[in-house]
Amino acid sequence: MTNSIICLNKGETMNIIKKSIFRTYQFFMKLIFPLLPYKDPIVYESLENATTILKDLDNVLIVTDKAILLNNLNIKLENILKENQIKFYYYDQVVANPTSKNVLEALEIYKKNNCHSLIALGGGSVIDTAKAVGAMHVKKNKTLRQLKGLLKVNKKIPTLIAIPTTAGTGSETTLASVVVDSETRYKYAINDFVLIPKYAILDASLTLSMPLMLLATTGMDALTHAIESYLNFSGNSKTDNDALEAIKLIFENIENSYDNVSFEAKRNMLYASFLAGKAFSRAYVGNVHALAHAIGGKYNLPHGYINAIILPIVLKEYGSKIYKKMFKIAKYCQMVTDNDSQSDAFDKIINKIITLNEKFNIQKNIDTILEKDFPSMAKKAYKEANPLYPVPVMFTINDFIKMYRKIKG
Numbered sequence: 001m002t003n004s005i006i007c008l009n010k011g012e013t014m015n016i017i018k019k020s021i022f023r024t025y026q027f028f029m030k031l032i033f034p035l036l037p038y039k040d041p042i043v044y045e046s047l048e049n050a051t052t053i054l055k056d057l058d059n060v061l062i063v064t065d066k067a068i069l070l071n072n073l074n075i076k077l078e079n080i081l082k083e084n085q086i087k088f089y090y091y092d093q094v095v096a097n098p099t100s101k102n103v104l105e106a107l108e109i110y111k112k113n114n115c116h117s118l119i120a121l122g123g124g125s126v127i128d129t130a131k132a133v134g135a136m137h138v139k140k141n142k143t144l145r146q147l148k149g150l151l152k153v154n155k156k157i158p159t160l161i162a163i164p165t166t167a168g169t170g171s172e173t174t175l176a177s178v179v180v181d182s183e184t185r186y187k188y189a190i191n192d193f194v195l196i197p198k199y200a201i202l203d204a205s206l207t208l209s210m211p212l213m214l215l216a217t218t219g220m221d222a223l224t225h226a227i228e229s230y231l232n233f234s235g236n237s238k239t240d241n242d243a244l245e246a247i248k249l250i251f252e253n254i255e256n257s258y259d260n261v262s263f264e265a266k267r268n269m270l271y272a273s274f275l276a277g278k279a280f281s282r283a284y285v286g287n288v289h290a291l292a293h294a295i296g297g298k299y300n301l302p303h304g305y306i307n308a309i310i311l312p313i314v315l316k317e318y319g320s321k322i323y324k325k326m327f328k329i330a331k332y333c334q335m336v337t338d339n340d341s342q343s344d345a346f347d348k349i350i351n352k353i354i355t356l357n358e359k360f361n362i363q364k365n366i367d368t369i370l371e372k373d374f375p376s377m378a379k380k381a382y383k384e385a386n387p388l389y390p391v392p393v394m395f396t397i398n399d400f401i402k403m404y405r406k407i408k409g
C-alpha cells in the first residue's frame, strides 16, 4: 500500500517536471516567434484576377490529381495559360496521403521539361506534393527523407502557386509538406518557411463540385485548426484575430455552403480555411490533432472526419480551463452577450459543433478503434503534442488513453 503511494507520487512528480520543461520550451518558442521568417502568400480571389501573375510564368508544372481533371477543374486555368502562350505540363497522379513516389515522379516531369515554376491545383495532398517537388528541385543531393523535420530545405524554391479546390487544410498558407514513404509507409513532415507558397488563388468556383462529405469534413478540419490555435497560449493578436474570424465565418457559412445556398458561402469557407491555416501555422494545433493523427495513421480514416468527432470531446475534457477563451469566441461570433455566463458560452459552442456534426451525418464516436491499440496510439499522440503544442491542458500518456476510450464511446 505504502509502496504504491510512493510510486504514484513519483509518477506525479515526473509529470510535473516534464510539464514544466515543456511549458518552458513553449514559452521560449513564443518569445522567438516574431523573429521567424514567416511570409504570407499573396492572395487572389479568382483565377481571372490572378492573370497578372499567371501570364508572367514560363514552363509550368501543374501538380494535380485525377479527380480534378475528371471534374474539369483545370479548364479555367488552362485557358488563361493558353491565352498567354504559357507552356504547361501535368502531373496528375497525386493520391490522398501523397507518397514519395508522387513527389519523385512529378520532379522527373519538372526536370524533363525544364520547368521553372509550380502550380498546385487541388486539395492539401496536391499542395503538399508540389511543395516537396520544389524542395527536392533545390536540394539535388538530398533524398526526400533527408528533408524531414524543420528547416532542412533552407533554399528558395521555384515560384509556387497554390490553388486550393477544398476549403479545409489551409496548406496554401502553411510551411509544411506531409508525405508518406512509398516503401515503408512512414509518414513524415518537411517544415520550412521556403515552402510557404508565393501566391494563393482562392477561387471558390473550383470548390463547387466538392462531394458533400468532403465539404463537411474539410470544413470541420478548418474549424478545428481555428479553435485549437485560438485556445493555445502561443497566439498573438494577429493569430487570434485570424482564428476568431475563421471560426465566425465557418459557423456562419458551413451549413449554407453544404446546402448550396449561395456562392458567397463557398467563398467565405475558402477564406476561412485560409485564415485558419495562417493561425495554426503560427500558433499550432493541439491535442485534437495529436489524437486524430494517431487514429488516421492506424485506421486510415479521413483526417477531417476524425477531427470533427474528437473536437467536442476534447473541449469538454478541457472544461472550465477554457471557459474564458470560449466566451471570447462566442462573443465574437455573436452567440452570447455580456450578460451570459462563461459556462453558457462554453455549452453553446460545443452544442453548435455537435449540431453541425449531426447535420453532416458525422458520428458521435469512432467505435471501430480497438482498445488494444490505445497504448501505442496514446504514445504517438503524446509524442506529437509534447513539447510542441502549447495546449491549454497538457495530457499525459494515461490521459490520452482515457481520451481514446471516450472517443470509442
Ligand SMILES: [Fe+2]
Residues within 6 Å of the ligand: 169, 221, 222, 224, 225, 289, 303, 307
Ligand atoms: Fe487538420
